[in-house]
Amino acid sequence: MSVTPEFDVIVVGSGAGGAMSALTLTRAGHRVLMLEAGRHYDPVAETPMFNRDIDAPLGNLPTEDRHPRFFDPIIGGAEIEGEPYVCADGTQYDWVRTRMLGGRTNAWWGFAPRFGPYDFKSRSRDGLGVDWPVTYNDIAPYYDRTEEMVGMFGSSEGFENEPGSPPGILQPPPPLRAFEYFVQAGFASLGIPSKVAPTAILTQPLEDRQACFYSTHCRRGCSIGAKFQTTTSFIPMALRTGNLTLRTDAMVIRVNTDADGRATGVTYGDNKTGERSDVTARAVVLAASTFETARIMMNSKSGSHPDGLGSRSGQLGRNIANTVNYLVDAQFPLLEDRPRYNEDGVSVPHMYIPWWGYKDQKEGKLEFTRGYHFQVYGGMSEVPGVTTGPHIVNPELGYGAQLKAAARRRYGSRIRFEMFGEMIPNAQAYMDIDQSVLDKWGSPVVRFHWGISDSERAMARHGMETAHKVIDRMGGVILPQDEAIGDKTTGAGGLHETGSARMGDSPDNSVVNNVSQCWDVDNLVLADASVFASHPHKNPTLTIMALSLRASEALAQRIAVQKSQGGVQ
Ligand SMILES: Cc1cc2nc3c(=O)[nH]c(=O)nc-3n(C[C@H](O)[C@H](O)[C@H](O)COP(=O)(O)OP(=O)(O)OC[C@H]3O[C@@H](n4cnc5c(N)ncnc54)[C@H](O)[C@@H]3O)c2cc1C
Ligand code: SF4
Incomplete structure (x- = not known):
């Protein structure tokens, strides 16, 4: 029965x-x-x-x-009590979970x-x-x-391999902010176009969720349901x-x-x-x-x-x-001590740089297969670690009134460029379970094995060189932490598994x-x-x-x- x-x-x-x-x-x-x-x-x-x-x-x-x-x-x-994971010899993998x-x-x-x-x-x-x-x-x-x-807000400009949405689906995007126009011009000077970032944030109410009011940290979550x-x-x-x-x-x-x-x-x-x-x-x-x-x-x-x-x-x-990831922060003297223009927005990018190299790749001009894009963060809304940080409050800038004046002058003059690249699955990167390590319920845990190819390393190098060229065109100064991150990407970790x-x-x-x-x-x-x-x-x-x-x-x-x-x- x-x-x-x-x-x-x-x-x-x-x-x-x-x-x-x-x-x-x-x-x-x-x-x-x-x-x-x-x-x-x-x-x-x-x-x-x-x-x-x-x-x-x-x-x-x-x-x-x-x-x-x-x-x-x-x-x-990456650390959850009672839920460990292990990495095979030679592998280091950070598994971020909630x-x-x-x-x-x-x-x-x-x-x-x-x-x-x-x-x-x-x-x-x-x-x-x-x-x-x-x-x-x-x-x-x-x-x-x-x-x-x-x-979602976004737009449908019709870039290669970046399909748009039928009319009426996407909500209107917020306008670009001053720093985003600046970045757009920097990439455009190398012939690289940019596009509105398709983003899961409301600019108009939807059912019982409210539209964004452009003032708080999206990363902390959004109690009004806009994000x-x-x-x-x-x-x-x-x-x-x-x-x-x-x-x-x-x-x-x-x-x-x-x-x-x-x-x-x-x-x-x-x-x-x-x-x-x-x-x-x-x-x-x-x-x-x-x-x-x-x-x-x-x-x-x-x-x-x-x-x-x-x-x-x-x-x-x-x-x-x-994701094949590379990240660099730079400070831009041209953005110092400037009037406030349009600085309102969500605390994530309004625009991004889609992959532009299909033609070069087809003609064999690049050393890597597949593409990457840039997301770019900055502006005057406070994004901890990007718009604030040691380049603002830094003893080298002086003390007391001098430091305060420097902080005001330099606020909003830092921009982060983050590259996200395609990794092609390979035989070295896989997961299995380790029978000898058990979680709190007695179940074997994940064991990571990892490797990327020369193509991905070449892609990361290309991303780094492109970001550096753009920063140079914009008159920027690369901030010191870049040396620590450099082109040492391994893809081992990240949030997009x-x-x-x-x-x-x-x-x-x-x-x-x-x-x-x-x-x-x-x-x-x-x-x-x-x-x-x-x-x-x-x-x-x-x-x-x-x-x-x-x-x-x-x-x-x-x-x-x-x-x-x-x-x-
Ligand atoms: C800071 C941050 C920024 C990000 N930004 C972006 C972005 O801009 N764009 C983008 O596309 N992606 C982004 N991501 C990645 C995105 O969050 C993930 O791709 C997406 O949430 C994955 O959805 P999921 O349902 O597969 O897994 P999760 O959202 O991880 O949900 C899985 C759920 O399953 C539960 N669970 C796990 N094991 C068990 C079990 N054994 N029994 C019961 N429940 C279990 C977990 O507790 C968890 O709640 C970001 C991630 C982070 C952390
Ligand atoms: S800025 Fe981000 S957190 Fe604040 S209301 Fe808008 S979506 Fe929500």
């Missing part, structure tokens, strides 16, 4: 991917249980939008569970470009990596709907359907399967009480973030899946990648199909960046949500059919 499962779907994780999935499934009328390992988090009550750095302990330095600054909503970081409702969307900066047609078919263009089993045109309608649901966070949008929206049950402090340990190998539910541990529970469902969605999703699959061994779930192709844990359970068109070469359904367990769906088949330089979160929407709608339909046929699975 079969027993009706307690829920239609269990969604693991409440970040970008999990919340989109839960909203889609609950709106389709299915009963969803969301399990989130982190604690409950309420941005309205907990976001210190107006506090000054000096209001925080130690002037806003990090504490045990707050990184990289006390006021940043990252409860977690353990809070809403995941990293509470802390993200909201820069949300679409991938373009080339990004989904890069192997067909240059012979490296693999193509995705979907085209840009397959995903475009889901980008349209995701952008509308998220609420997209799942805690002020998708999660409350899903709760309002009446179909969502939410459990926080609930760490999923494994997915359980039956004798036929299908998922029957999960086992999770209560981080507060230490109790373990089993819960059943017709289907399971994993959105615990790229590496944790793969770890759960590897740890879900059973008689029907002796090597864990989704391991048949040998691709589980492979193809991981992260992808791969580990890539999608493909065959169970022989991929873990999930083109709607993120596990080839080996047809009622297991992945809804985070684990399914990415490549790692375009464009930040991943909009694509995570668009793919989650697509995968969750397909799952909702399958479950509706099962229910109409009276099946329990």
